[in-house]
Amino acid sequence: MSDLQHGTPEAPTPAKLPTIYDVARAAGVSASTVSRAFSRPGRIRATTAEYVRRVAAELGYPGKPLGPSLPTGRTAMLALVVSDVTNPFYTEIMRGAQSAASDAGYILLLVDARETEAFERVGLERALAAIEGVILAGTRQSDSAIAAIAGHRPVVVLNREVPGVPSILLDNAQGMRAIVEHLTDLGHQSLTYVAGPEASWADDVRWRSLRAAADDLGCGIERSGPWFPTVTGGRAAAAALPPALPGTLPTAIATYNDQIAIGLILALRSRGICVPQEVSVVGFDDILPSQMVDPPLTTVAAPLRAQGRAAVNAVLSTLENPTAASRRPPQTLPVKLVVRASTGQARQAAAR
Helix, strand or coil, X not given: CCCEEECCCCCCCHHHCCCHXXXXXXXXXXXXXXXXXXXXXXXXXXXXXXXXXXXXXXXXXXXXXXXXXXXCCCCCEEEXXXXXXXXXXXXXXXXXXXXXXXXXXXXXXXXXXXXXXXXXXXXXHHHHHXXXXXXXXXXXXXXXXXXXXXXXXXXXXXXXXXXXXXEEEECHHHHHXXXXXXXXXXXXXXXXXXXXXXXXXHHHHHHHXXXXXXXHCCCEEEEECCCCCCHHHHHHHHHCCCCCCCCCCXXXXXXXCHHHHXXXXXXXXXXXXXXXXXXXEEEEECCHHHHCCCCCCEXXXXXXXXXXXXXXXXXXXXXXXXXXXXXXXXXXXXXXXXXXXXXXXXXXXXXX
16 A cells, blocks of 8 residues: 555535545534544543434535554554646645654655635545644645644644644745845846735735845835746736837746746746746745746755654654644745856846
């Protein structure tokens, strides 16, 4: 059996699938009692477990664990939740998490949220009885919903801070500072930030960090967005830019992530705008496609594989010492600027 299993709900509409909370309401018990009825029936009265399973069956709730419990009552399974499994940003995170889980004797269950809170919620609820811990690599859940999950299983959140829940962050301030320093060294006196999703914690931190660095270095800054964090989102952002007339088009653009930057470059080229001769473009993440776009993308490289490993290790640490989890400060991983061909001298500097 592969160490990486897919646990994503299939075609049915998420709202129509019974959840652990639906079963709990119908049976008049708590969600944790429903979970125990399937994963650890010895922890509750036999009559209660039988009753809960009967109610669940009547509702069509698929509560049977995905993997057999060990004699200790543990399943040796962890869940990794990503917002979109096709997003190359998650590839290295998944590899790092899978490697660390395998080293520890665990199987990693992959939950693809398909960019929707409903699919994420249903996927987690269906997997809850089978897993010992959860890694939220890309989540649409509210802070209160994440805290509720953490009340049942150890949770680690990536690229977001949630009070009382361990998190693994990237050094966004370091990365955005490096972008501004690089662009000002090339003679750029102002830049435009193409933002990501409106509700993104990381986008908010990157924008504030970029603005602080720009103010510190005397660089003007504007914001465009929010935009979807995809190549399509980047194309849409490019369409919203002013026409390539003297003094109207920004000389430098920093984006929320590489996918937006790639979409921008492709769209600008289709408009006959040369990168970097007319506009410099910088991304964030250093996903594999950033090396393949023409021109190759200057970007902030994030240690995504290391982040995946660190997340698994944090979950396992919480399993060993649950009381320490809420006191653990966020772990921040360093980033670095990788300079490629998508950035060059500002137009006015190149003309002198």
